[in-house]
Amino acid sequence: MTQQSDLILQRMMALHPKVMDLVLDRVWRLLDAVGNPQDRLPPVVHIAGTNGKGSTQAMIRAGLEASGADVHAYTSPHLARFHERIRLAGDLIREEALTEVLDECYKANGSTPITYFEITTVAALVAFARTPADYTLLEVGLGGRLDATNVVSKPALTVITPVDLDHQQYLGNTLSKIATEKAGIIKRGVPCVVGPQHTESMDAIEAVAARHGAPLHAYGQQWHVTQERGRLVFQDETGLLDLPLPNLRGPHQIMNAGAAIAALRLLGKDEAACEAAVTSAYWPARMERLTNGSLVDLAAPAELWLDGGHNPAAGKALADTLRQQPQKPTHLICGMLNTKDIDGYLRHLATTADSLFAVSIPGEANTVPAEDTAAAAARVGLDATVAPDVRSAISTITRATPHARILICGSLYLAGHVIRENMT
Template identity: 70%
Template sequence: MMSLHPKVIDLTLDRMHRLLAALGHPEHRLPPVIHIAGTNGKGSTQAMIRAGLEAAGQRVHAYTSPHLARFHERIRIAGKLISEDDLTALLDECSAANGTEAITFFEITTAAGLLAFARTPADAALLEVGLGGRLDATNVIETPRLTVITPVSIDHQQYLGDTLAEIAGEKAGILKRGVPCVVGPQAPEGLEVIEARAARLGVPLLAYGQHWHVQAEHGRLVYQDETGLLDLPLPCLPGPHQIQNAGAAIAALRHLGHDEHACEAAVTQAEWPARMQRLRRGPLIEKAPQAEVWLDGGHNPAGGQAIAATLASLPPRPTHLICGMLNTKDVTGYMRPLAGIAETLTAVAIPGEANTLPAEATQDAARQVGIPAMIAESVAEALGAIIAKEPQARVLICGSLYLAGAILRENG
């Protein structure tokens, strides 16, 4: 798999259409598809929709990326992660069908996921966009049942464009003629682009602030649309930003005809690791029994803002960051919202990742935004140094899903 070419991300649908034709067009034999794009929140929103559908008794396929600890996380068949034997057989089959033609890692794994979904009966298939939308490998579904666009912000400019409007245009590429789309909170320039494309394609929009509203009120989640009002528990996924993600998930479930029971399950039963996840066991925690240790994979400025808001909502406690990032990210933009919250930042390189930002560069970026920063050889070393001075500290390991995945693997 790792020897495939092109090596770099190359957004086009030509290779996918060729491979899917060779496989007998599995994309035409899927259960009803819910296709989800966005810069932040699409994974959490997908997890909530899945929890709601499963609580309603449905069998649900789900495709997501990247994986954290194991590749199998990307392909969930009728509620269960794909088995090793099935995954190996599918990848072999896709590789044989592709022959010696050019194909990317993400494209062949997407084809494998679609093939798996086409062969197992289910009531719904949830597809999360990998990058962008218009030319993403998942965008081969001609008529999904529903599309969802979570908040759009600046990220992956080298592939999607330098402005919010350009990036929103790429995300809006998943809109299909006449297929309804749930739209989460958007900046005005992003929403304008989405609305314009929807108008051209005759897409009914279900947009936040227009067709549905959601907010936290007196320790509850209050959701309202033209059908009525729901008074639900707050999401089990922590952070103020999950209120908006929950709203998009509920809007999707309500449009699909599901009741309050499914909506409540969406917010109370969803699981989505490495999104402000409290680590409660494992080797790292054994070394810091009095500390609060959290893990988050957010890596862009909007992610930094969400983390800062979540930390600010927690009971006061000295907060220290352990941060490792990729060299393709807006590091200072990510860190700037955290400057008023973190007492220190310890920079690390992401283990085993060729595109890691050197710890020295992460340290420099932290200092530029006013966070006192140092360097450690590993997360374990950084955590040990923090708790040696402050045993009851709150420690957030953050900056990249790749770092989060490494921590989940090492920490059991």
């Protein structure tokens, strides 16, 4: 059912500049027009990185909320509904409140060009500034230095998760350039937690931090995290924590948990908060097993899994996660956007899956045609077939191998479509 907020969001799309350029001029202008809400936010934790931003934020939020804090959180993109992007003091923003701030920002902006992400980010900041809370968690949309979220002059803390190749057309074609853009969220004197990095990325982050006099709390230096005997062991200068493994699946979540715990410790939170971070976090479409819904029923008795990762590093993380799962036939249903490195993503999965069914992402102008995804899969050694849609692919797989593992992957946009379709 179309809601009032959907109609306003559609009107906002029409304001998008003809050429996509990363600048903050449009954001500063609109922020000024709506009273500069960025100056009235609860203490901000600002999170950038290529992979792991959402999972790390989810763990930080779980830890803060376990300590009794009310937490605002901003993430993107959404999966099923725009409301997912804005959490006010722990709860998804209500339709009435969302409609109000969107309409206010739309009227304040007028007909001046502005990107969809920019105007909706300003709307989120307005909502955050008007609702009491103890913390605000802001996830960067793209890059960092020129991202619409990078308007808080003095956050409480910044976090940079692993940096890898993605969005090169906007951020640069080397790890050093991309990391420098991500490190643009670093502020003078503000501590910055840094997850594991390639040497080239770490050098760039250290250079930016040095210019700003920002103390770094980096993996392998100020903090360490490992998996030992089925437990997560974290250590920093405060001491050692022996915790359960993260409830979010995959070996990469050990490192995301480490960054979240390092952030919580810098915010003064105790061991109970750190344990809640790894045991209570929820972040959909990250190696998530779907357990009910129409697509789950269609797949039964096969397992149905969903993952929204979409770049080579995410492909590697997904392959590593699959290797840790109990052995059973694994079939991928994959759709991707044409801005992604399809071969680089699929190459890691070639040895972990029995076959791939390629689909186009419904309703996405930038989808890779299913035929092209199948061709890319074949190039890296996957047994690839074109499917007309997700349901057809699931039906074909379950007829042939009823007790298989079916993993839908390749794009958060495909993941969102699947979540919506599974509800029907």
